[in-house]
Amino acid sequence: MVMVSDGLSLTFAALADPTRRAILARLAGGEATVTELAAPFEMSMPAVSKHLKVLERAGLVERGREAQWRPARLRAAPLQGAAEWIGNYRRFWEESFDRLDAYLEDLQNREQSDDGTES
């Protein structure tokens, strides 16, 4: 099933929640423990852990193993993938049009050389 294997769908689903976006924004400033993350939210630590798990599954956050309190860190790669795709509609089309331009030239050259061998 596409939606399951589709990393970007996971990314978007993870980002759909305002608390998780706030957690990411906080982590963009540096790693933090669950206690630190829970502080601004008036939310229980298990609730924050649950959000962290969703973010971890989407690959947006990784947890350190080196210490008992396992600080959470932001992983930027999936975000960049998502941002890259939707990030610049204009640039997407500009590059696609450049490729189409070159491809059309190829196509026509091929057609012409086909005509040449036939006649």
Next chain:
Amino acid sequence: MTVPNRSAAAAADESVADREVVITRTFSAPRELVFDAFTDPSHVGQWWGPDGFTTTTERIDIRPGGTWTHVMHGPDGTDYPNFIVYDEVVRPERLTWAHGTVEGEPPAFHSTVTFEVDGVGTRVTLRSVFPTKAARDFVVREHGAIEGGEQTLQRLGERLAAVVRRSFTDASDRELVATRVFAAPRELVFDAFTRPEHVREWYGCSTQDMVVCEVDLRPGGRFRYVLRMPEGEEFAFGGEYLELVRPEFIVNTLGMEAMPGHEAVERSDFLDSAGGTLLVMRTTFRTAADYRGWAESGGATGMESTLDRLAEVVQRLAVVSAA
């Protein structure tokens, strides 16, 4: 309505008929692009004036009440000072100004330019109204105002032909118009746009692999594309063909499967153009927030859509990684 004096102007039409000069021309370019050619300082100085004229801009500020102070240099070396005060600036429909020589003196005439959609192109009507018939006749006789106006719009046409070769214009806060000229007949360009074996070869950026390309090319049919990003994530999107006529045009929806409810509508027109095909592709997003979400990776704050939130997070990331 933004044009409060219109009915008054219409009532005065008959008395104006003998003291005006009207010039019309149709251009193969989207209306917003033609309008911008009149109002973008980087464009207007390039084509303004009859054949052989060049323009030096001293000051330009195109908005209601703004001014454009410029000198037109004639082919014989004569300099003509111009002082324009803009009245209405209504993109992409209408532009009016009072045209004089120097600041502080009464204007010599008033000009109105209207931009009307004409097929995929744009019809421009440039109307200049003089205070008296005598003033109008003098300018027509002594300065060749009609030929000069025709030549000016001819030069605008040449400028636009160069611009449409590759352009992207924000048509509104939720609309993007792309134009591109391809050196191939339009049947071929149309097929390259719609046949999977062709689409796979060019759609997307060079770092993205197209792993699914399904096309059911008929009104009511759907298409589905999946691109694989360099990191391996797959991105699925597609839409429905609403209307199409080979090789003239296609209207379809376009949406990301991960973001239902944010479909845009794309209209692609394929036009014969000197030596090739002019593609005019207009994308209309549901909301301005949707467009910003697609169009920019940063800048949007306080919007409710997920895309805007994503943009915000990414912008923060960029700041952190730059620091």
